[in-house]
Amino acid sequence: MPDFEITIQVAQDRKVMAIELAALGRPSQRLILELNELDRLISELGNARSQMVSEQAQPDLESDETTISTVANAKWCIRVSPPAVALFAFNHPKFGPVGLMLPKDQITKIVSFLTDRFILQPTQSVEKH
Template sequence: MPDVEMTIQVAQDRKVTAIEIAPLGQTPQRLVLALDELDKLIGELGNARSRMVEGQSPPDFESDDVTISTAANTKWHIRAFPPAGALLAFYHPKFGPVGFTLPRDQIARIISFLTDRFILQPTQSAEKH
């Protein structure tokens, strides 16, 4: 695949985004998308990426080399699906609503981890006792 120049601009009124793509040295092709169209494109790109990494091992999250797109202080929702597990959904500013499902054993590991770190371990106090 040839090298490609790409620019993405959001309109001042934030109602559309313009994407220009051009192989090096060629005239760019311009695509103007509303938010729902951009969401659909992001979803289709996600589907394509999913097919491209099929069969590959997921990244090692213990490694410092892994970049994670973090969403802080976001709206989130948990829905239980007994006995199978639960859905954890949240709003990611880059990708919109996203979520994942967890089986019972992974939920138990998360609860154990959080309990150990935040409930059973005393918090550090600035005061000396």
């Protein structure tokens, strides 16, 4: 694939944004998107990324080498579908509403871990799960 530069700008009124792609030696292409169109593009890019990494090993989330896009003070919710799963969802400022489905055994492990660390042992823990 050719080298290219990408420029992203949000309009002052924050109603649209522009993506400009410039392949070296070619005229640039500019795409103007409203928020709903940007959300769709992010979703489609996520689908493409998912296909590209489908056969790769998942990153080691316990490693300090792994970069994690974190959120603080996000609006979140938990929806339960007993007895099998729960949905933990939150609004990620970069990606919009995202969530994960947790099966019962993982929920039990999380509740146990948090109970042990925050209720039974109110000291700081370096243990990762």
